[in-house]
Amino acid sequence: xxxxxxxxxxxxxxxxxxxxxxxxxxxxxxxxxxxxxxxxxxxxxxxxxxxxxxxxxxxxxxxxxxxxxxxxxxxxxxxxxxxxxxxxxxxxxxxxxxxxxxxxxxxxxxxxxxxxxxxxxxxxxxxxxxxxxxxxxxxxxxxxxxxxxxxxxxxxxxxxxxxxxxxxxxxxxxxxxxxxxxxxxxxxxxxxxxxxxxxxxxxxxxxxxxxxxxxxxxxxxxxxxxxxxxxxxxxxxxxxxxxxxxxxxxxxxxxxxxxxxxxxxxxxxxxxxxxxxxxxxxxxxxxxxxxxxxxxxxxxxxxxxxxxxxxxxxxxxxxxxxxxxxxxxxxxxxxxxxxxxxxxxxxxxxxxxxxxxxxxxxxxxxxxxxxxxxxxxxxxxxxxxxxxxxxxxxxxxxxxxxxxxxxxxxxxxxxxxxxxxxxxxxxxxxxxxxxxxxxxxxxxxxxxxxxxxxxxxxxxxxxxxxxxxxxxxxxxxxxxxxxxxxxxxxxxxxxxxxxxxx
Amino acid sequence: xxxxxxxxxxxxxxxxxxxxxxxxxxxxxxxxxxxxxxxxxxxxxxxxxxxxxxxxxxxxxxxxxxxxxxxxxxxxxxxxxxxxxxxxxxxxxxxxxxxxxxxxxxxxxxxxxxxxxxxxxxxxxxxxxxxxxxxxxxxxxxxxxxxxxxxxxxxxxxxxxxxxxxxxxxxxxxxxxxxxxxxxxxxxxxxxxxxxxxxxxxxxxxxxxxxxxxxxxxxxxxxxxxxxxxxxxxxxxxxxxxxxxxxxxxxxxxxxxxxxxxxxxxxxxxxxxxxxxxxxxxxxxxxxxxxxxxxxxxxxxxxxxxxxxxxxxxxxxxxxxxxxxxxxxxxxxxxxxxxxxxxxxxxxxxxxxxxxxxxxxxxxxxxxxxxxxxxxxxxxxxxxxxxxxxxxxxxxxxxxxxxxxxxxxxxxxxxxxxxxxxxxxxxxxxxxxxxxxxxxxxxxxxxxxxxxxxxxxxxxxxx
Numbered sequence: 021x022x023x024x025x026x027x028x029x030x031x032x033x034x035x036x037x038x039x040x041x042x043x044x045x046x047x048x049x050x051x052x053x054x055x056x057x058x059x060x061x062x063x064x065x066x067x068x069x070x071x072x073x074x075x076x077x078x079x080x081x082x083x084x085x086x087x088x089x090x091x092x093x094x095x096x097x098x099x100x101x102x103x104x105x106x107x108x109x110x111x112x113x114x115x116x117x118x119x120x121x122x123x124x125x126x127x128x129x130x131x132x133x134x135x136x137x138x139x140x141x142x143x144x145x146x147x148x149x150x151x152x153x154x155x156x157x158x159x160x161x162x163x164x165x166x167x168x169x170x171x172x173x174x175x176x177x178x179x180x181x182x183x184x185x186x187x188x189x190x191x192x193x194x195x196x197x198x199x200x201x202x203x204x205x206x207x208x209x210x211x212x213x214x215x216x217x218x219x220x221x222x223x224x225x226x227x228x229x230x231x232x233x234x235x236x237x238x239x240x241x242x243x244x245x246x247x248x249x250x251x252x253x254x255x256x257x258x259x260x261x262x263x264x265x266x267x268x269x270x271x272x273x274x275x276x277x278x279x280x281x282x283x284x285x286x287x288x289x290x291x292x293x294x295x296x297x298x299x300x301x302x303x304x305x306x307x308x309x310x311x312x313x314x315x316x317x318x319x320x321x322x323x324x325x326x327x328x329x330x331x332x333x334x335x336x337x338x339x340x341x342x343x344x345x346x347x348x349x350x351x352x353x354x355x356x357x358x359x360x361x362x363x364x365x366x367x368x369x370x371x372x373x374x375x376x377x378x379x380x381x382x383x384x385x386x387x388x389x390x391x392x393x394x395x396x397x398x399x400x401x402x403x404x405x406x407x408x409x410x411x412x413x414x415x416x417x418x419x420x421x422x423x424x425x426x427x428x429x430x431x432x433x434x435x436x437x438x439x440x441x442x443x444x445x446x447x448x449x450x451x452x453x454x455x456x457x458x459x460x461x462x463x464x465x466x467x468x469x470x471x472x473x474x475x476x477x478x479x480x481x482x483x484x485x486x487x488x489x490x491x492x493x494x495x496x497x498x499x500x501x502x503x504x505x506x507x508x509x510x511x512x513x514x515x516x517x518x519x520x521x522x
Numbered sequence: 523x524x525x526x527x528x529x530x531x532x533x534x535x536x537x538x539x540x541x542x543x544x545x546x547x548x549x550x551x552x553x554x555x556x557x558x559x560x561x562x563x564x565x566x567x568x569x570x571x572x573x574x575x576x577x578x579x580x581x582x583x584x585x586x587x588x589x590x591x592x593x594x595x596x597x598x599x600x601x602x603x604x605x606x607x608x609x610x611x612x613x614x615x616x617x618x619x620x621x622x623x624x625x626x627x628x629x630x631x632x633x634x635x636x637x638x639x640x641x642x643x644x645x646x647x648x649x650x651x652x653x654x655x656x657x658x659x660x661x662x663x664x665x666x667x668x669x670x671x672x673x674x675x676x677x678x679x680x681x682x683x684x685x686x687x688x689x690x691x692x693x694x695x696x697x698x699x700x701x702x703x704x705x706x707x708x709x710x711x712x713x714x715x716x717x718x719x720x721x722x723x724x725x726x727x728x729x730x731x732x733x734x735x736x737x738x739x740x741x742x743x744x745x746x747x748x749x750x751x752x753x754x755x756x757x758x759x760x761x762x763x764x765x766x767x768x769x770x771x772x773x774x775x776x777x778x779x780x781x782x783x784x785x786x787x788x789x790x791x792x793x794x795x796x797x798x799x800x801x802x803x804x805x806x807x808x809x810x811x812x813x814x815x816x817x818x819x820x821x822x823x824x825x826x827x828x829x830x831x832x833x834x835x836x837x838x839x840x841x842x843x844x845x846x847x848x849x850x851x852x853x854x855x856x857x858x859x860x861x862x863x864x865x866x867x868x869x870x871x872x873x874x875x876x877x878x879x880x881x882x883x884x885x886x887x888x889x890x891x892x893x894x895x896x897x898x899x900x901x902x903x904x905x906x907x908x909x910x911x912x913x914x915x916x917x918x919x920x921x922x923x924x925x926x927x928x929x930x931x932x933x934x935x936x937x938x939x940x941x942x943x944x945x946x947x948x949x950x951x952x953x954x955x956x957x958x959x960x961x962x963x964x965x966x967x968x969x970x971x972x973x974x975x976x977x978x979x980x981x982x983x984x985x
Contacts, residue, residue, distance in 0.1 A: 182823060182824055185824055185826060185827065189826070189830075224823070225822070225823045226823040226824050226827070229822055229823060229824050229827040229828070229831070230824075230827060232766075232827075232831055233827050233830050233831050233834070236762070236831060236834040236835060236838065237830075237834055239758070239759075239762065239838070240759075240834055240837060240838050240841065243749055243758055243759075243838075243841065244841060247749060247845065250749070250750055251744075251750060251751040254743075254744070254750075443950070
């Protein structure tokens with residue numbers, strides 16, 4: 021395949037991929053996860069005031085937020101000129117589609133085989149984890165993951181051409197101020213230097229220079245922004261101060277299913293590459309991705325990063341590493357008597373890869389959209405806004421917290437934004453208690469603790485707590501004020517527990 | 523000293539004094555109070571000496587605390603506490619500069635090291651408050667310089683003064699003396715290592731071969747790094763620049779390992795006692811200066827990256843400094859607490875009745891004439907710290923019998939609670955532990971409740 025032809029195929033696939041993402045994400049007027057609605061509030065606040073929402077009176081009934089603002093500003097800029105949700109979905113899809121050129125550049129640089137590079141980048145873009153995470157959500161990962169892959173490409177190029185810094189530095193700045201998860205890159209770079217030092221691989225000085233710039237810039241920005249959070253949470257800031265129970269839920273992963281989603285073939289070939297280039301042949305460029313693979317693995321096993329993000333990065337790094345293995349196999353094949361069949365074998369293998377690896381990704385598009393918010397559910401949330409007093413605290417599952425603040429414009433007890441939140445562990449356990457307990461006194465006491473008078477029983481809470489209705493709701497203390505797609509219970513004002521005084 | 527170098531030094535000095543002056547001025551203006559909790563230790567003692575008309579008895583009682591005696595003799599001790607730091611800024615900077623010249627540091631290395639020192643939160647801390655290292659630093663630096671200038675008699679004199687101010691400074695003196703002898707090349711090869719091991723052994727012997735009290739890595743960070751929450755300490759970017767300097771220093775072909783050993787030795791002492799951190803910071807300044815020197819004057823393949831890295835490093839140092847100034851500027855003792863102490867002086871019977879509070883506020887409460895169950899002195903110097911453990915246990919207890927018997931046993935009559943104690947320092951909830959008992963038991967009477975400060979009286983139950 022000539023270079024131009026491969027670029028043609030790549031461009032066509034990029035357009036198709038972008039169109040598919042857009043098509044599926046525009047199927048729904050809403051976003052999938054609750055965190056998108058936190059992002060939407062931020063974007064709307066930036067659009068209206070030019071400043072991010074730092075102190076919020078609704079989340080946790082009042083708390084401060086801390087986050088990297090660049091991504092939200094970027095989307096707010098477009099949302100200012102075009103219809104908000106559409107602009108966000110289009111820009112987000114475009115950013116997330118950048119994974120294709122980023123993967124292509126990396127793989128092509130690594131193996132110098134455009135055919136394999138094109139196919140591998142297509143497979144990479146169809147990683148089910150990546151699609152699930154970025155298809156219909158406002159998440160900085162849409163820009164951070166392609167950005168990280170691009171940084172690794174520029175890093176490899178830096179070894180040959182110092183002028184590449186003109187691109188590398190702006191990408192680094194943008195990525196660092198988009199999300200703190202780029203510490204994965206720092207870990208990968210450090211691991212890369214350690215491996216190169218141990219294996220006595222010569223490294224150009226400029227790579228050290230760039231890495232020191234990256235690390236210093238990362239520390240500087242993060243210490244300025246997350247200083248208060250660091251003082252409050254200490255080392256658990258890395259995992260976002262997520263309570264142990266919530267982490268357990270995030271990491272409740274089916275190993276077999278995960279392995280299938282990453283892909284059996286790419287996993288085997290990728291791990292083969294890791295073995296080959298650490299135990300035998302030493303190559304600097306491939307070490308970059310081996311380091312990435314190990315860094316993500318370490319963070320994943322230590323439960324220091326989100327499982328979805330870790331799995332997406334693991335699958336992408338394994339696809340890059342497996343493309344090296346495929347290239348090695350064909351180079352060896354060319355030297356054997358089976359060389360005349362190499363084309364046939366190549367197409368067969370590629371077809372197998374696309375079927376085995378690409379199909380789960382293709383299925384992930386409609387499946388992800390199916391998991392989105394329900395129209396009726398949203399209208400019920402809007403009903404709450406119109407029919408409950410301003411300042412009410414609504415008790416709901418933690419995954420619905422951001423939805424209540426966005427659609428209902430009411431306070432929640434807790435949501436999934438745990439950083440800088442007060443007592444998230446206690447709040448989570450209290451919410452659990454409100455839904456699980458059969459004792460009215462206990463429920464009333466817990467609700468009073470947070471000044472909450474409303475309990476939202478949705479499909480989510482029904483499934484999570486395996487209940488059809490609140491066990492203590494059969495008297496005058498709790499009245500149903502909305503019975504639609506969700507049930508909204510209101511605690512009667514006279515329903516109080518006398519305080520325990522001497 | 524070259525004129526250009528002199529100009530740079532004077533410039534640094536003026537900037538630093540201006541920052542400290544502005545800091546004190548604004549702190550005074552916002553009514554945060556001029557004095558920190560720890561400074562009340564000197565206020566209390568100086569007050570006592572003055573009220574006893576400088577009697578021999580009161581001087582003898584405070585003979586091991588010469589700073590309080592000196593303050594008392596100034597008469598206007600509060601004014602002296604604010605003016606002394608300015609005087610010591612000039613003295614300390616000049617001494618440091620002279621020492622850096624004797625340490626054969628290049629001109630740029632000296633200047634960069636000095637910039638690090640001036641931006642160091644620790645250096646700012648010792649020059650914005652009245653504290654032990656403020657006086658110890660010039661004494662030890664002068665002593666060391668005297669030795670380097672071959673005046674051992676005067677050197678010893680200054681070291682003896684330092685030992686009087688704080689006996690633990692023996693270990694700093696020993697380390698600095700080792701440095702001096704090494705610099706004068708009066709030691710044999712290997713002597714430094716032997717001497718250092720000997721010093722460590724004595725130190726451990728005095729500490730009862732115990733481990734540092736800080737429990738884990740994060741705890742060390744929270745106590746020693748200002749950016750992570752330490753009341754005073756080193757900044758994150760100070761640590762980063764010193765670490766870079768140390769790595770670059772070790773990579774040199776011709777290097778003197780002595781500096782590295784001193785660095786390790788002072789770090790070791792600092793882990794046991796924060797008092798040593800000031801001196802560790804000086805050695806860290808040597809390496810940080812070295813890092814900045816190598817970064818700014820080294821051969822970089824990329825000029826852009828060199829500029830960015832230098833800029834980031836300086837921005838980081840400025841950030842740590844600014845962040846510390848901002849934090850300490852808001853630190854207590856705040857107005858609400860000071861007026862509660864004034865109230866204590868005039869409204870409570872303090873004879874033989876102890877106050878219970880967090881040890882951080884011990885000196886402040888004592889400045890009213892009251893006696894406290896624990897204070898910072900006890901926290902820092904007690905080996906077992908049983909009073910701290912017991913009081914923490916009582917603060918978190920809801921067992922009325924246990925609380926009553928503890929208070930009775932220790933003659934505690936008053937409990938002083940401020941906002942910081944209610945907001946995470948001890949309690950996180952309004953009815954947690956002892957707070958619940960205070961509000962709900964007849965054994966306690968609220969005597970004072972104004973602007974977040976509460977004083978409770980323990981009414982001893984009969985029988």
